[in-house]
Amino acid sequence: GFFSSLSSLFGLGKKDVNIVVVGLDNSGKTTILNQLKTPETRSQQIVPTVGHVVTNFSTQNLSFHAFDMAGQMKYRSTWESYFHSSQGVIFVLDSSDRLRMELLKDELMMVMEHKDVVSRGIPIVILANKMDIPGAMTASDITVALGLNLYRSGTWSIHSTCALTGDGLDKAMQQLSAEITKYMESRRT
Amino acid sequence: MAKPVNVNQSKWTVPVLLKECEIYCPSTCVAFGPILSDNDSKLIIAHGGHRGVNMKLKVFQQLEQLSESSLADMPTALVHFINDLSSIPSIAVAAGPSLLIYKNLKPFYKFTVPSSAINPTESEAWKAVVNKKINGDTLLTVLKRLEDDVAFSKLTPISQTYLRADKETQVVLVEHYGTKIANSATITCIAKLTKSTAEPLDILVIGTEHCEIFLIDSQAFTILETIKIGSVPVNICAYGTYDVDYRLFVQTRASLIFCMKRGEADYQPIVISQSMITSMVLVNKMIVYTTVENLIHFASFRGKKMNTVKCPSKIKMLEPFIYPLKQLAAVIAVFDKEIRMYNEHYLLDTVQYEKPLAWVKYGCYGREDSTLVVAFKDGSIAIQIFRRKANFDTKLDYNQVPQAHALKLQIPKKTKVFIDLTQREVQLGNRIHKVYQKNLFDVKYRLAASYLELTSSASATVSTTTVLPVEISVDIHGFGPTFRMTIHLLSSSKQNLYDMHLSIISDPELYDFDTPLIPVHLLASGQSYSFTTLLYCKDPEKAANCDVRALLVHAKRATPIVTAVIKMPFSEFPLD
Numbered sequence: 001g002f003f004s005s006l007s008s009l010f011g012l013g014k015k016d017v018n019i020v021v022v023g024l025d026n027s028g029k030t031t032i033l034n035q036l037k038t039p040e041t042r043s044q045q046i047v048p049t050v051g052h053v054v055t056n057f058s059t060q061n062l063s064f065h066a067f068d069m070a071g072q073m074k075y076r077s078t079w080e081s082y083f084h085s086s087q088g089v090i091f092v093l094d095s096s097d098r099l100r101m102e103l104l105k106d107e108l109m110m111v112m113e114h115k116d117v118v119s120r121g122i123p124i125v126i127l128a129n130k131m132d133i134p135g136a137m138t139a140s141d142i143t144v145a146l147g148l149n150l151y152r153s154g155t156w157s158i159h160s161t162c163a164l165t166g167d168g169l170d171k172a173m174q175q176l177s178a179e180i181t182k183y184m185e186s187r188r189t
Numbered sequence: 190m191a192k193p194v195n196v197n198q199s200k201w202t203v204p205v206l207l208k209e210c211e212i213y214c215p216s217t218c219v220a221f222g223p224i225l226s227d228n229d230s231k232l233i234i235a236h237g238g239h240r241g242v243n244m245k246l247k248v249f250q251q252l253e254q255l256s257e258s259s260l261a262d263m264p265t266a267l268v269h270f271i272n273d274l275s276s277i278p279s280i281a282v283a284a285g286p287s288l289l290i291y292k293n294l295k296p297f298y299k300f301t302v303p304s305s306a307i308n309p310t311e312s313e314a315w316k317a318v319v320n321k322k323i324n325g326d327t328l329l330t331v332l333k334r335l336e337d338d339v340a341f342s343k344l345t346p347i348s349q350t351y352l353r354a355d356k357e358t359q360v361v362l363v364e365h366y367g368t369k370i371a372n373s374a375t376i377t378c379i380a381k382l383t384k385s386t387a388e389p390l391d392i393l394v395i396g397t398e399h400c401e402i403f404l405i406d407s408q409a410f411t412i413l414e415t416i417k418i419g420s421v422p423v424n425i426c427a428y429g430t431y432d433v434d435y436r437l438f439v440q441t442r443a444s445l446i447f448c449m450k451r452g453e454a455d456y457q458p459i460v461i462s463q464s465m466i467t468s469m470v471l472v473n474k475m476i477v478y479t480t481v482e483n484l485i486h487f488a489s490f491r492g493k494k495m496n497t498v499k500c501p502s503k504i505k506m507l508e509p510f511i512y513p514l515k516q517l518a519a520v521i522a523v524f525d526k527e528i529r530m531y532n533e534h535y536l537l538d539t540v541q542y543e544k545p546l547a548w549v550k551y552g553c554y555g556r557e558d559s560t561l562v563v564a565f566k567d568g569s570i571a572i573q574i575f576r577r578k579a580n581f582d583t584k585l586d587y588n589q590v591p592q593a594h595a596l597k598l599q600i601p602k603k604t605k606v607f608i609d610l611t612q613r614e615v616q617l618g619n620r621i622h623k624v625y626q627k628n629l630f631d632v633k634y635r636l637a638a639s640y641l642e643l644t645s646s647a648s649a650t651v652s653t654t655t656v657l658p659v660e661i662s663v664d665i666h667g668f669g670p671t672f673r674m675t676i677h678l679l680s681s682s683k684q685n686l687y688d689m690h691l692s693i694i695s696d697p698e699l700y701d702f703d704t705p706l707i708p709v710h711l712l713a714s715g716q717s718y719s720f721t722t723l724l725y726c727k728d729p730e731k732a733a734n735c736d737v738r739a740l741l742v743h744a745k746r747a748t749p750i751v752t753a754v755i756k757m758p759f760s761e762f763p764l765d
Contacts, residue, residue, distance in 0.1 A: 025556055073557065073558055073559075098205070098252050099251045099252050099554075099555055099572060100555070100556075100557065100574070101205065102202035102203045102204075102574070103202050103557065106202055106577070106578075107577070110577075
């Protein structure tokens with residue numbers, strides 16, 4: 001309404017949203033979130049996450065609480081319990097990891113077909129990270145390899161990123177913000 | 190290609206092929222483990238090559254080959270072990286009588302098994318041939334005699350080679366190796382044993398052709414223990430930790446399994462198999478071994494057999510499977526084109542492949558803990574990962590019986606009548622039995638009596654023998670006093686009947702027959718025969734009649750084969 005647009009104009013009452021960041025271990029989830037933070041709050045060393053870590057950052061009109069989930073095998077079963085309380089999912093993958101592409105497909109399908117994701121229609125943004133590594137697969141290659149081209153239901157988009165430099169992250173986050181805003185609008189009506 | 194059938198229900202992800210690899214090696218020459226500073230678990234393979242050419246130690250990372258280095262001798266086994274907590278782990282390759290240790294993919298140390306005693310005659314003969322006192326042929330004769338006296342396997346490896354080599358090779362052997370004869374046994378198998386949980390260093394366990402097992406400290410390469418057994422070890426499985434308590438399960442070429450415990454000197458085989466043992470692994474505190482009869486046996490650590498699986502075809506090898514997150518444990522059995530997973534009670538999973546398999550290896554590859562590396566006969570290698578959501582909920586019995594046999598019998602519920610009757614039977618069992626026996630006897634008696642009556646009176650068409658079924662029917666034509674009697678016979682027995690007579694009997698006061706005895710030479714099966722005779726009523730004025738009997742008899746039978754009784758009509762008076 002009028003007040004919300006007014007408040008967003010002043011940048012005061014940014015809407016709070018929760019997002020879940022999932023993906024296999026060593027795909028760069030924590031590094032991406034670190035990159036999204038303001039330069040002065042970034043940490044220098046990234047260590048494998050245990051359990052989950054909550055990271056806060058904001059874009060123009062949204063204030064994100066990102067649940068940075070651990071990607072190691074023993075923690076993967078904890079991902080799904082966070083879907084129902086979030087308004088978006090970021091799935092990070094390592095574009096150079098051809099060995100685990102089939103496992104990745106399994107895990108991504110489990111996320112995309114999870115009842116808390118499907119029934120609520122929350123947006124999923126897939127980040128094909130580590131695009132700077134020589135021999136990494138392109139976003140379109142990955143789309144085919146994961147069978148995403150056959151997956152029409154749900155709102156998903158894929159972006160090539162490089163977490164070390166931040167390339168492609170801005171575009172991906174803009175898309176995510178737009179999708180989440182759209183999702184919140186549809187929820188209100 | 191390498192795709193298994195039924196991917197959707199599979200517990201494993203779709204296999205991914207390693208790029209440009211052609212690997213031919215036994216399953217003992219494969220190991221997983223981190224060997225470089227990046228802590229990423231690699232696939233290490235000692236590639237056997239082709240007849241001593243192209244023998245390589247290959248290391249794979251992700252889907253590509255990371256490095257390869259040449260091997261000087263044919264590898265028999267390979268193990269990845271930790272010998273220094275502060276630096277990276279090492280690789281030990283068993284080749285001939287030596288262990289080649291690689292660290293950071295570079296040759297680091299060579300350990301050779303100590304030489305056993307050499308037969309004095311043998312060493313003297315070799316000394317003599319080197320000093321040109323005797324020639325090569327004499328050496329051959331000496332060795333041949335020794336082979337008969339001692340045994341081929343007791344000679345040194347060089348003598349064994351000499352005995353089986355051709356002339357040219359023999360000369361080369363004398364020139365190159367004649368001066369340095371050693372009796373180091375070839376290593377047959379290798380295993381590792383953790384020193385203690387607090388200090389996760391590995392102790393190497395090697396078995397040799399000379400029936401010895403050595404426990405070697407991997408830091409200084411000193412022999413900690415030497416164990417002599419009665420048979421050649423071919424496979425060792427270690428359990429426990431060296432400092433606290435350990436057990437070594439040793440499979441030997443004589444199809445025995447020995448168990449060696451810490452601090453025990455006397456080793457008796459715990460498993461003695463009648464047929465050859467082909468593979469042995471430890472799963473879940475159980476010894477699992479296969480025999481050539483396509484059987485998988487599950488035995489306890491004491492050697493007590495718990496269960497046996499009958500397999501449809503030859504089992505190539507076994508591989509242990511553990512998934513600690515869900516506490517799943519099983520054994521993977523490799524067949525020609527499929528793998529099956531068994532635990533001690535059930536068949537848990539079957540994966541089929543389109544190509545014949547060579548071996549499989551389960552462990553941590555890359556960053557995934559539960560990876561299965563599948564090698565095919567054609568040299569390609571595929572990688573599968575155990576799915577996170579997979580479980581062993583669907584279980585099948587080992588030795589499946591057909592469905593109809595597995596059905597449970599529908600036993601009806603106990604009704605009041607049933608219970609009453611049962612009670613009665615229990616209480617009056619004796620009497621019921623007696624009454625039954627009496628009735629049975631009565632029935633038999635009455636049957637016999639009526640049969641006797643029937644045969645003695647022969648008052649009806651009775652066939653007395655079931656072996657010769659013959660039907661008889663009689664027609665009487667005429668009004669009297671002359672009648673014509675036609676007898677029809679039809680045999681339905683399988684074979685033809687010969688040499689019988691039809692005899693016609695009646696009161697001789699009343700009737701007179703034209704031919705009272707009619708010869709029946711042949712009764713062909715299924716054919717109808719008719720015989721005719723005339724009979725005269727002697728005194729029609731008496732107005733009397735009686736029965737006439739027609740009997741089919743055989744000279745060698747006491748009783749008639751078939752009998753017909755004819756009731757004669759009253760005779761008319763003669764016309765004249």
